Structure formats: structure tokens, C-alpha cells
Amino acid sequence: MSKYTEEQLEQELKTQEYKYGFYTDIESETFAKGLNEEVVIAISKKKNEPQWMTDWRLEAFRVWKKMEEPEWANVQYEKPKFQDIAYYSAPKEKPKLNSLDEVDPELLDTFKRLGISLDEQKKLANVAVDIVMDSVSVATTFKKTLGEKGIIFMPISEAIQEHPELVRKYLGTVVPTTDNFYAALNSAVFSDGSFCYIPKGVRCPMELSTYFRINEGGTGQFERTLVVADKGSYVSYLEGCTAPSRDENQLHAAVVELIAMDDAEIKYSTVQNWYPGNKEGKGGVYNFVTKRGLCENNAKISWTQVETGSAVTWKYPSCILKGNNSVGEFYSIAVTNNYQQADTGTKMIHLGKNTKSTIISKGISAGSSQNSYRGLVQIGARAENARNFSQCDSLLMGNLCGAHTFPYIEVKNKTAQVEHEATTSKIGEEQLFYCNQRGIDTEKAIALIVNGFSKEVLNKLPMEFAVEAQKLLEISLEGSVG
Amino acid sequence: MLKIENLHASIEDKSILKGLSLEVKAGEVHAIMGPNGAGKSTLANIIAGKEEYEVTAGNIELDGEDIGELAPEERAHNGIFLSFQYPVEIPGVSVTNFIKTAINETRKAKGLEDMPAKDMLKMIREKSELLEIDRKFLSRSLNEGFSGGEKKRNEIFQMAMLAPKLAILDETDSGLDIDALRIVANGVNKLKSKDNAVIVITHYQRLLDYIVPDFVHVLHDGKIVKSGDASLALELEAKGYDWIKQELV
Numbered sequence A: 001m002s003k004y005t006e007e008q009l010e011q012e013l014k015t016q017e018y019k020y021g022f023y024t025d026i027e028s029e030t031f032a033k034g035l036n037e038e039v040v041i042a043i044s045k046k047k048n049e050p051q052w053m054t055d056w057r058l059e060a061f062r063v064w065k066k067m068e069e070p071e072w073a074n075v076q077y078e079k080p081k082f083q084d085i086a087y088y089s090a091p092k093e094k095p096k097l098n099s100l101d102e103v104d105p106e107l108l109d110t111f112k113r114l115g116i117s118l119d120e121q122k123k124l125a126n127v128a129v130d131i132v133m134d135s136v137s138v139a140t141t142f143k144k145t146l147g148e149k150g151i152i153f154m155p156i157s158e159a160i161q162e163h164p165e166l167v168r169k170y171l172g173t174v175v176p177t178t179d180n181f182y183a184a185l186n187s188a189v190f191s192d193g194s195f196c197y198i199p200k201g202v203r204c205p206m207e208l209s210t211y212f213r214i215n216e217g218g219t220g221q222f223e224r225t226l227v228v229a230d231k232g233s234y235v236s237y238l239e240g241c242t243a244p245s246r247d248e249n250q251l252h253a254a255v256v257e258l259i260a261m262d263d264a265e266i267k268y269s270t271v272q273n274w275y276p277g278n279k280e281g282k283g284g285v286y287n288f289v290t291k292r293g294l295c296e297n298n299a300k301i302s303w304t305q306v307e308t309g310s311a312v313t314w315k316y317p318s319c320i321l322k323g324n325n326s327v328g329e330f331y332s333i334a335v336t337n338n339y340q341q342a343d344t345g346t347k348m349i350h351l352g353k354n355t356k357s358t359i360i361s362k363g364i365s366a367g368s369s370q371n372s373y374r375g376l377v378q379i380g381a382r383a384e385n386a387r388n389f390s391q392c393d394s395l396l397m398g399n400l401c402g403a404h405t406f407p408y409i410e411v412k413n414k415t416a417q418v419e420h421e422a423t424t425s426k427i428g429e430e431q432l433f434y435c436n437q438r439g440i441d442t443e444k445a446i447a448l449i450v451n452g453f454s455k456e457v458l459n460k461l462p463m464e465f466a467v468e469a470q471k472l473l474e475i476s477l478e479g480s481v482g
Numbered sequence B: 001m002l003k004i005e006n007l008h009a010s011i012e013d014k015s016i017l018k019g020l021s022l023e024v025k026a027g028e029v030h031a032i033m034g035p036n037g038a039g040k041s042t043l044a045n046i047i048a049g050k051e052e053y054e055v056t057a058g059n060i061e062l063d064g065e066d067i068g069e070l071a072p073e074e075r076a077h078n079g080i081f082l083s084f085q086y087p088v089e090i091p092g093v094s095v096t097n098f099i100k101t102a103i104n105e106t107r108k109a110k111g112l113e114d115m116p117a118k119d120m121l122k123m124i125r126e127k128s129e130l131l132e133i134d135r136k137f138l139s140r141s142l143n144e145g146f147s148g149g150e151k152k153r154n155e156i157f158q159m160a161m162l163a164p165k166l167a168i169l170d171e172t173d174s175g176l177d178i179d180a181l182r183i184v185a186n187g188v189n190k191l192k193s194k195d196n197a198v199i200v201i202t203h204y205q206r207l208l209d210y211i212v213p214d215f216v217h218v219l220h221d222g223k224i225v226k227s228g229d230a231s232l233a234l235e236l237e238a239k240g241y242d243w244i245k246q247e248l249v
Helices: A006-014 A037-046 A051-066 A105-114 A118-124 A134-149 A156-162 A164-170 A181-189 A429-437 A442-458 A463-476 B040-048 B072-077 B095-109 B117-130 B148-162 B178-191 B230-239 B241-248
Strands: A028-030 A089-091 A152-155 A192-198 A223-229 A234-240 A255-260 A265-272 A286-295 A300-307 A312-315 A318-321 A327-336 A341-350 A356-365 A370-379 A387-396 A402-411 A417-426 B002-011 B014-024 B029-033 B054-062 B080-083 B090-094 B166-170 B197-202 B215-220 B223-228
Touching: A037 A051, A037 A181, A051 A164, A051 A181, A134 A152, A152 A156, A156 A164, A156 A192, A156 A223, A164 A192, A164 A223, A181 A223, A181 A255, A181 A286, A192 A234, A223 A234, A223 A265, A255 A265, A255 A300, A265 A286, A265 A463, A286 A300, A286 A327, A300 A312, A300 A341, A300 A442, A300 A463, A318 A327, A318 A356, A327 A341, A327 A370, A327 A442, A327 A463, A341 A356, A356 A370, A356 A402, A356 A442, A370 A387, A370 A417, A387 A402, A387 A442, A402 A417, A429 A442, A429 B072, A429 B090, A442 A463, A442 B090, A442 B095, B002 B040, B014 B040, B014 B054, B014 B223, B029 B040, B029 B230, B040 B054, B040 B072, B040 B080, B040 B166, B040 B197, B072 B080, B072 B095, B080 B148, B090 B095, B095 B117, B095 B148, B117 B148, B148 B178, B166 B178, B215 B230, B215 B241, B223 B230, B223 B241, B230 B241
Parallel strands: A192 A223, A223 A255, A234 A265, A255 A286, A265 A300, A286 A312, A286 A318, A300 A327, A312 A341, A318 A341, A327 A356, A341 A370, A356 A387, A370 A402, A387 A417, B029 B197, B029 B215, B080 B166, B166 B197
Antiparallel strands: A028 A089, A152 A192, B002 B014, B002 B054, B215 B223
16 A cells, blocks of 8 residues: 555544345255256256257266266365256245244344344345335346446346357357366256346446346356456456355356456456355355356456355366456455365466466465365466466464465466465464454454455455455354364 | 552463562552563563463452453453563554454443544544654554564554553563654653553663653562662662662572
């Protein structure tokens, strides 16, 4: 910070803890368990898809059948039984409850600590409540504004119907169906997701958030997202929410593809808070995600993620810097507590000249968790003057957790400059005592220290999201130091 | 205000305080002097409630209430402040954010609402002027890359913001050049009132030229072996601690 003006000082003092947004997981009507060609065809049919889409899914399914589940990640879990999963979910009404007394008390407690109002608690827990949902009107205004700019933002299932030419042109071009085991599976059976197209030269006037979309078409366990930013356009996209997402589905395998054409910029921010399992490490979501973006000339893609949930996470948002002067960024905070395991990082593939990438990864491990950073920086033979800067910091709490860093660097061009820095630190007794002495209890002190540690990444998130993420970090680490 | 009686304390079975008694009344300044290893910092940490020390006998009262069982943050809420000899770094947490958190957590413990931003801004402006701290300093990560002088000045800034009942300054003069020493001492003097008290822990007479004590105590081998007025500090400076040790024999 070069200056610290009176206004900035005032701003910092004013920053309040945030009142939370909401996010509903919509319970689903499901197909019978098991996966075969008939199921793939049935999914496609159920969604009324054109033949090319059905063929695309079937092709993916055939590839998937021949693939093996990868084992290289630094995580241990019981592999999902793929024939024991139901592959189609359609949104269905949850059973209505009559009062909050019928809701799981632990869930209510979490709501309370997130500062969610009583009315919203009812909404989240699906208790009958007579208030007009504000988000409906917000979403309407929102759609109108986007429509005027020619921006398309809708569930991908609708986009397949309404804009088949766009979807067909770009789907699978960044993450091919053959890319990996889980991407192939997703391609065969994805239930829904988002599609976004920003026309040439258009600067999307607001943050596009799944928050506005979630009640229109439920997302299932295999989510598919495709964002296309045409030449010279800009979009900031937010995914996920901080409210705890309870889900019956154990396996989540999403695919996200971003395409930034010449001079375009995409900012993609994620806050992920899937159910991490209980304190003994039972239950919890497996989150195996493939996220990748393609940059054409002078384009830029930034991935920012705050990962606090899931029992097992396996996720590497990546950038293919194909165009000259293109820029890729990855900012990540991954928190693991109790028995969570995360193997996450990024891939920066430099193909064009003067390409630049920045990686800032912050891993926070507590309890008996394991937190790994895995990153690949690859500089191609033609990538003259490519630059990369990577920084991986780990913060440990207690003596039972682990932090691991696996950097892979492959350079095929002599003009490249690649820098990698890594640090590991521990929250010390002295730091805690210092805070305690100033009247800050240990729980709050940890939150303060963790937020300080994560600041570089939190600063990259859009404002409201950053405040939510900050609060989420606090809650995720509650009780982690005895 | 503070009453310590026959305090015995040890760390990892090593006995450090061996029957220390001290009484500090509101409006007083006490200096505690003594050679290295006498137990000065231990005393400061024990009053603040650091958990690694074990109090084996004796008790500590603040305003007539035994605080022996209170957690460090509860003691802080009750008005005890320790200016650390070696303040720790907290990367990414600004001086402003830290003090704001400290103040609001203390208010919360007393059942008060957060301090309005406007009031806090006013107070920050006032106290940072008092300690000649510029605004940019307030945006820096707490103690990260601070010089010795900046660290100590920041400690006293926090003291000014928190307005404690009892402030313990643990070797606040170490690492200070003469200008910084004057600023810090001046700050402490301006914060003094008939309702609060200060305990100054130091090796040297130097700081006491600026913060004039009402009482000077010499701590040796875990006990207060001699007490007097400000002139005792001068005598110590002239004769050295060996004089005390010989006197004890």
C-alpha cells in the first residue's frame, strides 16, 4: 500500500461483519442407481437434448469406461462405487417443515453463527414461511440489465436449447471429454450448470453469481460450467456460497471451462463449503473438479478460490496461455480441519510469447488434516520471455496436521523466468498470548492470524464475497486449537 | 489496586519467584529493577496470566479480587496491560485492525457494542499524535519489519488506546534511541492519572529519568530484596547490583 489515507483508515474501521446471503440445496428426484449407455441416453432425453448432445455424452461415456480412476493425488479415501450412484437429479420440493424445532439443531447452530436471520434460517431449512423472496425481484432486474448488453447467462441445459450453436462450438474445447476420469464422467452424465457468454467488447456491469440462478434450475452433483468471453470483453463470475451446503451426494465432479478470446478478461471466484464430514472424519463430500481456462492473445484469466469444505478435494484450476501476452493468475486459500484432505493447486501452461502467470497459494491445516499444494508451471519451446512467479505459504495449527508442497516446473525455453517461493509457519503460543493479553480470546486470535495470513488472496475477491469468506475461515477453524 | 502476596512460581520445575510481595496503589508508579535472571519478566508474565508458568503459592489480587484463575484475556478485560519486551509479528494484520479488534473484544466482554468507527477514528488520531506515529505506520502489518523503536512505540500506542488500569512496561526502554525514549516516556506520562498505575521493569536508570517512579524495588533471586524511592535507582546505577548482593550476605 503506497498511501494510507484518512478515508482508507476510516474504511478499515467501518468494515463490519457481514450479514449472510443464502443458498439452497434443492432436493432431487432421482434415477435408479447405476450407469450404462441407457442411463446416459435417458438423461439426455429427460433434458430434451438434440442428437449431437446425446452423441457427445455417449462418446464421453465410452471413453470413461476405459479409463481408470487416478491415484496420484496425495489423498486417501474409499473409492466411490460408480454403479451405486444415481446419475440424474431433477429439482424436487423438499418436505415442508412446520417450525424450526423440526430442523437439525447442529445446522441451526451453524446458521446462527453465520449471522443468518431467523427468516432466512427458515428458508434455508425449508420451513414454511410467508415472506416474499427478495431474490426473485432482484433476479428479474438483473436479467433485464444483462439482456440489454447481449449477455447470455442461464442454466446450461437451457443454453443447449436456446443457443445450441454457441454451446456446441465451445463445449469440451478446453476440457476435452477424454481429459481425465472425472471430466469424462461429468461429460457423460452432467445434470446442469451455467452457461455464460459475453459479446465482443462488452464489459459485464455486475458480478455474475450462481446466487441469482440457483432457484431456477437446481444443480446436481455433476455440474458443468462454460464461460465464453468474446474479444475485448470482461466478466467477473462468482461461484458457490458460504452458507454450509449439506448434500446427500457424496461424489461431486464438476467441470468448468473458460474461454477468454483476444483482449478479454475473466475473473472466476469460488467459495466452496461442501460438507466436510464430522469431527471423526465420517461422511463428507468428495470434490473432484476439473477447471481450466484458455487465453487467446492479450487475454487474462484469474482464478480465485477459497476452499473450506469437502472431505476430499482434488482440484487444479488451470490456465492455458495460448495467446501472446496472455496472463494467468491463481489465488487460493485452502483450509483443512479435522480429517479433511485437500490436494489442490494449479497448472499454468505457457505456450504464447511474453506470457505471464502468478500463483499465490495459502494452505491452512488444522486438526488431523492433510493439505497439499500441487502446481505445474510449464513453459513451451515457443514461449519466448515467459514469466512465472509462484508463492506457496502453509500455516499449521497443532501437531497432527500436515502441509505438503509439490511444485512441478518444466521449462523448454531459455528465455523463461520462473520463480518459486515457499514458506511454512505455525501459529505460535507467543502470538496467541500476545493477542490474549490485548483482550482477544484464542478463538478470535486464530481468526485474526488466519485472516492476516490469507489477506493477499482475500483481497482478490469481490468485496462482499471477501467478507463472507473471512467469516467462513473463522467458522471452519473453530475449535481447532484446544 | 494490585496486591501480590508471597508469590512463588516456577517454570518446568525451575523455581523463579520465591515469595514475592508487592502492593501498587492507584496513581503510583513503581519501578522494578534487578540483574538478569532475577525474575522481572516472569513477574510481568505471571501478572498478565501466561499459562506456561505455574504459581505454586501466594496470590495476586486486582482491586481486592483474586485474579489467579482468570485467563489472560479476562485479566486484560479487567484492565491489565503488558507492554511486551519482544512484541510478536502478526503478518497481514494491520496495526489499525489489531487495535480495533482488541478494543471491540474488550467492549464485548463488558457487554458493550462495538465502538463506532467515528469515535475510534478520533481516538486513533489523538493517540497516534501523542506518540508521533504517522498514519502510514497504522496500515502496516503488526510488528512485521518494525524497528526496535517502532515496536515499543506501537506497544505504548496500544496502551494509550486501551487505557488500562494497570500498565506493566517490560523493558520498554531496550532497543530505543534517546529520541524514541523521550517520545515513549512522554506518552506514558501523559497517560498517567490518579486512577491508574504503572509498573516499569528495567535494567537501567535511564528510563526513570523520564518516568519518575514513586517507588523503586530491587528484585533478586525471585524476591524483592530492597525498596526505596527514586533515589534508590540512582544509587543502583552508581554502585551496581553487586552492592545489593553483598548487602544481602
